[in-house]
Amino acid sequence: MRLFLLASLVALLLAGPAAGQQDRDSGRRSSLTWSDPDLGIGLMEGVAAQQHIWIRGNSGRVVRFDRQTGERTVAAENVVDLLPDGPHLWALIALTDNESVVRDLRRPDIAERRISFQGSAVALFATETGPGVLTTTRALIPFGDRWSRRLLAGAVDRHAHLSPQTGDDLFVGYNRGEWGGGLRRIDLSTGAVFIVREPGADICGGRLDPECSPVVGIVPDRQREDCVLVGASLAHLGGRYGEVLRVCGDVVTPVFAEALPVVPGSIESRPGQTWPFDSLVATEKGWVAVGQDRFARSADGAVAMDDIPPLRPWAGLQISEPVDGVIFVEAACCWGSVNIVRYRVMAIPITD
Secondary structure (H helix, E strand, C coil): CHHHHHHHHHHHHHHHHHHHHHHHHHCCCCCCCCCECCCECCEEEEEECCCEEEEEECCCCEEEEECCCCCEEEEECCEEEEEEECCEEEEEEEEECCEEEEEECCCCCCCCEEEECCCCEEEEEEECCEEEEEECCEEEEEECCEEEEEECCCCCCCCCEECCCECCEEEEEEECHHHCEEEEEEECCCCEEEEECCCCCCCCCCCCCCCCCCEEEEEECCCCCCCEEEEEEEEECCEEEEEEEEEECCEEEEEECCECCCCCCCCCCCCCCECCCCEEEECCCEEEEECCCEEEEEECCEEEEEECCCCEEECCEEECCCECCEEEEEEECCECCCCCECCEEEEEEECC
16 A cells, blocks of 8 residues: 555656646646745644634744734744643744743743753643643643653654643644554653553554554543543545544543445445544634534534635635634645645634
8 A cells, every 4th residue: 555655656746847837827826836935835733812813834933913904923933832721822932952942922921931851842731730841751841930840651752632631641642644643641640651542353443543543633522521532534545534532541432423425436435434534623612623625513512514614815825704613724735726626724713
């Protein structure tokens, strides 16, 4: 399968210049030509309030947009992660490989906190005492004006999704595409790292198998404070699946999956497949999962599916009107030069 993927990639690269020229001639954007001058060629995450939208791009910059005028300001550079927390928007900013600062982008009057560590910065996570920092080798929790440091029993991947702290647990999800990913649980009281999965008789037979299940998001469980919700999904070659799971400690139970219709004769449609999505974000009442052209939203435990709303040009982006507490933004673009297919739209939650 991976040899087939490599051959397909080579063919795509060989065809790329012609396709890119066709897109430029037609005035349309493509993945080969589109780039935001501040955010780069992809948008990673965002947070919205009544007055502003903050978006982190793969350039490492965070840009603040005025929702009334569209005026943009580069709020920070070298940003590894964002963490909305009530009136705060914490940013983890890398200074060097082993030194970072935690800064509040909404409250510049709050002094930033500098931190030195072994390993590399991974992400922020919410704790009862403020934003914690996970590195590849340690979990750091604010303790007064200092940091309580917990050495991890196993190294953590630099690119991961994190949950808020749940009791003594911190959940870390990996997304390695067709190579899987899975979920880890860190016991912050000891630093022990556990793989969380549902046992199965065969490979990929259980949920959250590290070899088969990329994790695309982890959000708080509004129905169970001691649990988290985990999005696991993959759309690769002829395979399609996606599901939202409840994880309580090491117990995994299904919450949501939408069966895909079976189309006779289609190599991409077969029994047992479910609607795939590539992100899961928290909202005030639940969560939103976004996939190709559609999204699922949960409010107070009830889940509904709908089409991605129309996107319009705004401040150099493609953006929707607010829908159910989120704003949809084109995060990367595109396949095709005549019939444009967006391959990633992200949901930005409105926090107040």
